[in-house]
Amino acid sequence: MKNNISNSFQQKVHEIIFEADTFYEKLFDICLLFTIILSLVAVMLESIESIHNQYGDLLRTFEWIVTILFTIEYLLRIYATGKPLKYIFSFYGIIDFISFAPTYFMPLFIQSQYFVVIRTFRLLRIFRILKLARYVHGSKVLLLALRQSMGKIVVFLTAVLTLVIIMGTLMYLVEGHINGFTSIPQSIYWAIVTLTTVGYGDIVPHTILGKFLASFIMILGYGIIAVPTGIFAAEFSRKKDSQISTQACPNCTTEGHEVNAKFCKKCGTELNP
Numbered sequence: 001m002k003n004n005i006s007n008s009f010q011q012k013v014h015e016i017i018f019e020a021d022t023f024y025e026k027l028f029d030i031c032l033l034f035t036i037i038l039s040l041v042a043v044m045l046e047s048i049e050s051i052h053n054q055y056g057d058l059l060r061t062f063e064w065i066v067t068i069l070f071t072i073e074y075l076l077r078i079y080a081t082g083k084p085l086k087y088i089f090s091f092y093g094i095i096d097f098i099s100f101a102p103t104y105f106m107p108l109f110i111q112s113q114y115f116v117v118i119r120t121f122r123l124l125r126i127f128r129i130l131k132l133a134r135y136v137h138g139s140k141v142l143l144l145a146l147r148q149s150m151g152k153i154v155v156f157l158t159a160v161l162t163l164v165i166i167m168g169t170l171m172y173l174v175e176g177h178i179n180g181f182t183s184i185p186q187s188i189y190w191a192i193v194t195l196t197t198v199g200y201g202d203i204v205p206h207t208i209l210g211k212f213l214a215s216f217i218m219i220l221g222y223g224i225i226a227v228p229t230g231i232f233a234a235e236f237s238r239k240k241d242s243q244i245s246t247q248a249c250p251n252c253t254t255e256g257h258e259v260n261a262k263f264c265k266k267c268g269t270e271l272n273p
Contacts, residue, residue, distance in 0.1 A: 010079065010080055011250060013076055013079065013080040014080035014081065014248070014250045016028050017073070017076055017077055017080055018077070018080065018081075018248035018250075019247060019248055021247075032073065032131075033132065035066060035069060035070075036129075036131050036132055037132070038062075038066070039062075039063070039066040040129055042059050042062055042063060042066075045059065046059050063103060064103065066100075067100045067103040067104070070096070070099055070100035071100050073096070074096050074097060074100065077093075077096065080250070081250065081251070081252075082250055082251035082252065082269070083251060083252050086252055092131075095130045095131060096131065099130075099131055149231045149234070152231045153228050153231055156227055156228060156231070157228075160195070160224060163191075163195070163220075164188055164191040164192050164195055165188055165191075167191040167195075167213065167217055168184060168185075168187035168188030168189070168190065168191040168192075169184055169187065169188075170213060171187045171190060171191065171205065171210060171213060171214075172184050172186075172187035174205075174207055174209050174210045174213065175187075175205055175206065175207060175210045179204075179205065179206045179207070179210070180202075180203040180204070181203065186203070189203075190203045191217060194214060194217045194218060194221065195217050195218075195220065195221040195224065196221060196225070197218065197221045197222065197225070247261065247271050249264035249266065249267060249269050249271065250269060250271070251264065251267055251269035252264065252266055252267045252269070254266040254267070
């Protein structure tokens with residue numbers, strides 16, 4: 001009987017924290033969403049010297065309240081999942097941890113020479129902004145589309161990297177030291193800046209052949225920039241049409257299941273009804 005009550009409670013906690021179908025599940029997400037936003041605003045306000053001097057104690061108190069809430073949420077997520085280690089070392093698990101952990105480390109560095117380290121730990125709290133993605137409607141579809149298109153994008157980026165290496169090397173041979181192309185890495189840097197149409201202008205070709213190659217890279221850049229967008233848009237459209245639910249596997253926390261799915265597509269565990 002005790003085990004049944006315990007399992008039932010664990011399942012309920014999992015539904016409230018990981019999913020967003022019922023009123024309480026949505027309420028939890030909304031409350032957490034506002035807490036994240038408020039904590040981000042507090043971090044930004046604290047960086048303003050006048051506000052820090054006047055309201056520093058109040059902001060620190062609020063910071064500790066938020067940190068404790070995030071710690072409780074993190075522990076509940078570990079408790080609710082069937083594979084705690086999988087969650088802890090997952091992308092969101094790591095983000096959840098570093099969103100509150102820096103606050104606990106700050107009191108360890110009280111000497112003046114560690115001031116820079118303290119500021120670094122405080123800046124790490126900005127990672128809370130990554131927690132927002134979990135609670136924005138439709139974010140799961142975006143993440144799934146990005147994950148599915150990642151292979152094609154990696155192949156595309158590899159081709160682009162090969163192209164800039166070839167072009168950079170050619171520009172090094174054509175222009176040489178006298179025109180600012182002092183090394184192949186420097187020339188590759190120029191090729192990347194030119195291909196992405198940024199054009200800092202710190203290095204420019206002077207020879208006719210160099211200008212011709214530069215013109216070719218510039219025109220090529222306009223076509224290349226659109227490719228990853230097209231790949232992602234195609235996957236996003238496909239995922240959007242498939243109607244993804246908010247269900248999360250109680251065992252491995254995998255998300256992105258179809259609306260009518262009854263079992264996890266990754267580990268086969270029965271999803272919450």
